[in-house]
Amino acid sequence: MYRNSFRLTNREIDEAFATRQFRLVFQPKIDLARRTLAGVESFARWQHPQFGVIPPALFLPVLARQGRNQELTRFVLSEAVAQLVRWRASGETATVSINVAPEELADGSLPVSIRLALNAADLDPSRLIVDLPESGLAAEPDRARDTIHALSEIGIGLALECAQEPLIDFTNTDTATLDPTAFQEFKIGGRAIIQFASRIEGTGLGLMRSRLEYATSNQMKTTAVGAETADTVSLLPSLGFEQAQGNAISSPLTPQALLDFDASTAMESLLGHAAQDASQKVQLEEFAPPKADVSDKKSRIQVVRGNAKVELMTQGKTGGQTHVIKLPDPASVTAGKQRDEQTGVPKLSFFTRLQTRFSRTFQA
Structure with a gap:
C-alpha cells in the first residue's frame, strides 16, 4: 500500500538537491586475508522532510x-571527493568507490566531471574508484570503450561490476572492445554470492568460476558484494575472492561512525561466531541409538528443531514407546557464550545440554 501510494515529483527532487536532503553513507570493504579495511563504497540516502529516510529502492527508479541519474552521480562525486579531502587531513588513506548509472558509460561528460572535481580538490586520483556496470558496457560497447579509456587516463581506479544475469562473455570478448587492463577490480554480488557460496561442495561454480578466473588472470582484485551471513564470508576465500563487503561485515555507515569501525575486530567477531555456529550444528550421526536387540527392537531419533524438542523412540515386536524431551527455548543458545557470574565457569551451550539429555535417556 505504501509503495502504491508513494509519489515523488520533480519539484521535490529539485528541492532535495537544493537543500541537500541527499547524503552519503559508506560501506566498508575488507581485505579477507589481512582483515584490514581495503576501502569503502558510497551510497546515497534521501532524508525527506515528510517521509523520513527514503530507501534507495524507492527513489532511484524515480x-x-x-532522467536525473546524472545529477545524482555528480552529487555523489562531489560528496565523495569532499570526504576524501577530510580523510586526507586526518591521515586516512582508504579509497572511496562511487556507482554510476549504465547510461553514463555512453556519456562523454562523466570523465570531464571527475577530472574537474579531482583537480579542484588537488586529490590523488587513485583514491577514487568508479564502479562501471556490466549492463552499461553491454548496451553501447563502442561508446563505453571510449569512456573507459578517458577515465583510465585520469588515473582513477576502475571496478567492473557484474550484472546479476550475465550480459557479456568476458573470456571471449575482443580486448579492443573491452580492455581488461583498464580495470583494477572485479565485483560480483547479490544473490549469486549466497547461492554459489552454499554450493562450494556441489557440482562446481560454472559461470562464477570462469569470471573469477578471468579477473585473476588479468590481475584484478576480486570483490564479493552483498555478503549477508557469517557462513558466506568464511567461504569467500575458498571461492577465490580477495575482498568482501556486505551487511554481515558492516552495514553502510555515516562518516562519523566509520571513524570508529575496526576491520580486524569486526572480522574476528564475525568469523568467530561462524566457527562456533558450525561446531554446534546438529549431526544426527554423532548420536548412537540406544543399545537394543536388533532382532527384537528398532530405534529412531527425530530432532524437531523448530519446537526445540527431541523425540526418541524404541519399538519392539509388541509395540513401541515414545520418549519426548522438551528442551529450553532456542533463545537460550546464547547462554553458551556466557559464564556463571559467581563461579566464572562457562555455562553449557544449547547443544551440549542436548547431548547430555540424549545420554541420560539412553542410560535410563
Whole structure:
C-alpha cells in the first residue's frame, strides 16, 4: 500500500538537491586475508522532510525515470571527493568507490566531471574508484570503450561490476572492445554470492568460476558484494575472492561512525561466531541409538528443531514407546557464550545440554 501510494515529483527532487536532503553513507570493504579495511563504497540516502529516510529502492527508479541519474552521480562525486579531502587531513588513506548509472558509460561528460572535481580538490586520483556496470558496457560497447579509456587516463581506479544475469562473455570478448587492463577490480554480488557460496561442495561454480578466473588472470582484485551471513564470508576465500563487503561485515555507515569501525575486530567477531555456529550444528550421526536387540527392537531419533524438542523412540515386536524431551527455548543458545557470574565457569551451550539429555535417556 505504501509503495502504491508513494509519489515523488520533480519539484521535490529539485528541492532535495537544493537543500541537500541527499547524503552519503559508506560501506566498508575488507581485505579477507589481512582483515584490514581495503576501502569503502558510497551510497546515497534521501532524508525527506515528510517521509523520513527514503530507501534507495524507492527513489532511484524515480530519478531514472525522470532522467536525473546524472545529477545524482555528480552529487555523489562531489560528496565523495569532499570526504576524501577530510580523510586526507586526518591521515586516512582508504579509497572511496562511487556507482554510476549504465547510461553514463555512453556519456562523454562523466570523465570531464571527475577530472574537474579531482583537480579542484588537488586529490590523488587513485583514491577514487568508479564502479562501471556490466549492463552499461553491454548496451553501447563502442561508446563505453571510449569512456573507459578517458577515465583510465585520469588515473582513477576502475571496478567492473557484474550484472546479476550475465550480459557479456568476458573470456571471449575482443580486448579492443573491452580492455581488461583498464580495470583494477572485479565485483560480483547479490544473490549469486549466497547461492554459489552454499554450493562450494556441489557440482562446481560454472559461470562464477570462469569470471573469477578471468579477473585473476588479468590481475584484478576480486570483490564479493552483498555478503549477508557469517557462513558466506568464511567461504569467500575458498571461492577465490580477495575482498568482501556486505551487511554481515558492516552495514553502510555515516562518516562519523566509520571513524570508529575496526576491520580486524569486526572480522574476528564475525568469523568467530561462524566457527562456533558450525561446531554446534546438529549431526544426527554423532548420536548412537540406544543399545537394543536388533532382532527384537528398532530405534529412531527425530530432532524437531523448530519446537526445540527431541523425540526418541524404541519399538519392539509388541509395540513401541515414545520418549519426548522438551528442551529450553532456542533463545537460550546464547547462554553458551556466557559464564556463571559467581563461579566464572562457562555455562553449557544449547547443544551440549542436548547431548547430555540424549545420554541420560539412553542410560535410563
